[in-house]
Amino acid sequence: MQEGEIPTLPRGVRLHWDRVRETWVLLAPERAITLDQVGHAILSEVDGHRSFGEITAGLAAKYNAPQEQIAKDSAGFLGALRERRFLEVS
Amino acid sequence: MTTARPPIAMLAELTHRCPLSCPYCSNPIEMARQETELATQDWARVFAEAADLGVLQLHLSGGEPATRRDLETLVRAAREAGLYTNLITSGIGLTERRLDALDQAGLDHVQLSLQGTTPEMADEIGGYRGGFKRKMQVAEWIGAIGFPLTLNAVLHRRNLHQLPRAIEMAVEMGARRIEVATVQFHGWALKNRDALMPTREQAAEATRIVQEARLRLKGTLVIDYVPADYHSDYPKRCMGGWGSTGLNVTPDGQVLPCHAAQTIPHLSFDNVRDKPLSEIWYEGAAFNAYRGTDWMPEPCASCERKTVDFGGCRCQAMALAGDPAATDPVCIKSPHHVDLQARAEAHAAADGAALVYRAAPGKAPEPAE
Ligand code: SF4
Ligand code: SF4
Numbered sequence: 001m002q003e004g005e006i007p008t009l010p011r012g013v014r015l016h017w018d019r020v021r022e023t024w025v026l027l028a029p030e031r032a033i034t035l036d037q038v039g040h041a042i043l044s045e046v047d048g049h050r051s052f053g054e055i056t057a058g059l060a061a062k063y064n065a066p067q068e069q070i071a072k073d074s075a076g077f078l079g080a081l082r083e084r085r086f087l088e089v090s
Numbered sequence: 091m092t093t094a095r096p097p098i099a100m101l102a103e104l105t106h107r108c109p110l111s112c113p114y115c116s117n118p119i120e121m122a123r124q125e126t127e128l129a130t131q132d133w134a135r136v137f138a139e140a141a142d143l144g145v146l147q148l149h150l151s152g153g154e155p156a157t158r159r160d161l162e163t164l165v166r167a168a169r170e171a172g173l174y175t176n177l178i179t180s181g182i183g184l185t186e187r188r189l190d191a192l193d194q195a196g197l198d199h200v201q202l203s204l205q206g207t208t209p210e211m212a213d214e215i216g217g218y219r220g221g222f223k224r225k226m227q228v229a230e231w232i233g234a235i236g237f238p239l240t241l242n243a244v245l246h247r248r249n250l251h252q253l254p255r256a257i258e259m260a261v262e263m264g265a266r267r268i269e270v271a272t273v274q275f276h277g278w279a280l281k282n283r284d285a286l287m288p289t290r291e292q293a294a295e296a297t298r299i300v301q302e303a304r305l306r307l308k309g310t311l312v313i314d315y316v317p318a319d320y321h322s323d324y325p326k327r328c329m330g331g332w333g334s335t336g337l338n339v340t341p342d343g344q345v346l347p348c349h350a351a352q353t354i355p356h357l358s359f360d361n362v363r364d365k366p367l368s369e370i371w372y373e374g375a376a377f378n379a380y381r382g383t384d385w386m387p388e389p390c391a392s393c394e395r396k397t398v399d400f401g402g403c404r405c406q407a408m409a410l411a412g413d414p415a416a417t418d419p420v421c422i423k424s425p426h427h428v429d430l431q432a433r434a435e436a437h438a439a440a441d442g443a444a445l446v447y448r449a450a451p452g453k454a455p456e457p458a459e
Pocket of ligand 1 (some may be wrong): 276327328329347348349350351402403404405406
C-alpha cells in the first residue's frame, strides 16, 4: 500500500453495525468479518477520495500515535482485504 | 448441552421449482409443492426474525429463486431487515428488467451457477436446451449493472476437464470470485455416483489447477475450492459445525440445520409457521441433536480434530454408514473408510451410466419470461 494510493470499498462490501453481537462487521460476499476498534477506525476513513497517506496521517493525529506505526498496521490489514477483493485501490 | 451462539447465515430455499434439472441437485427427493410455499409476507417476517436473531448473510436460493414472481419484493424485505443479500441463481428466469428491479431493491451480490463451459456440456448437465446461451446473456447484464459476481462451477467426472476454462470465464466476466465445487453426494447426486464420481487422478488434477490459478490470479480472482471428498483422508467441516453458524429454511417453512438434514429419519423439524425462529434455533430438537461435541462417539470423541471438522457430515454418515451419529466415512479413522474408497473407485470406473435428472416438484415450472 503506497502513500498516494486511494483505497475504496467496492460495491457489495460494506460496514455494518451488528446490533446482536454489538460490534462492527465488514460484510462481503460469503463473509462477515468482525472488526476490532482499529479495523473499524481505518475503514471508516476509507471514502474513495482520500489517499492512504492522508488516512494514516488523519488517524495519527486523531489517536495521537506515530503515523509510521499506523501506516504499518493499516497496510497489513488493508492488504489482506485487497487480496480477498474486499478492497480496491486506485 | 452447549450454549449456542447466534447464527451468521441463513439459506432461504424460496422454491423447489426450477427450469433446470441438474443430476446433482441438493434439493430433497421429496420436493415441496408450489401451493405449500411460504407467501411473500411469511418470508418477510422470517427475514426480520433472522436479523433479530443475529443472521448477517442471507442466501436466496431454491430451486431457482427467479421462479418466484415476488423475488424483487423479497430482496427489498431482506435489505430492510438489514441482511446482506445474496442471490444464488442459474440465471434462467432473469431478464434485464428484473435485474434492474433487483438492483433497485438493494441486492448485494449474485452467485451464478455454471453447469459447463460449452453449450453442449452445460445444456446436457442442466437438462435445459438454450440454457447456456441464456446464462451468458444474463452474465452480461449482471456485469453491466455492476453487481459483484461469484461464478459457481460444479465439477464432476464429465466436466472436470473444463475447469481451466471455467476459471478463464470467471475472469472474463469480471467475477471477483469463483467457487470450484466438486460435486457433493447428497440429494439427487447420490443417484448419480456412477455417472458423476470423479476419478482419483481427476481430483488430484483439479487441486493442482486450483493451486496454480490461485497464485497466477492473486488479487484478481479469489478461488474457493471444495475438493472431492470421497477421495480425501479427512471429512469436511459440516456447516461450520451443526447448529453453530447457519440454518436453512425450506420452501414450506421447515427449519433445517443443513440442506440435507431431512435424510436423517429420526429428526423432526420445526416450522416458521408455528414458532419463532429464535426458539427453533436455540431449543429445536433437530438443532440440538448434533450441536457441539457431546453427542460424538469414538473415534471422534477423543480425536484432536473434533472441533476442526465436528466429525464431518451427519447426512453422509447416514447415507453411507446408516447411522447419523457415526464418524463420517470419509474420515481415515472411520471403520467404513476403506470400503468407501473402494466404492468411490468403483463408481469412478463405472462406464456409460446415464444421468438421472432431478424431477420437478408437484407443479410444472413456469416458463421463463
Ligand atoms: S450434515 Fe452434511 S450435508 Fe448437512 S451441512 Fe453438514 S456437511 Fe453438509
Ligand atoms: S475421527 Fe472424527 S473428529 Fe477425528 S478427524 Fe475423523 S471425523 Fe474428524
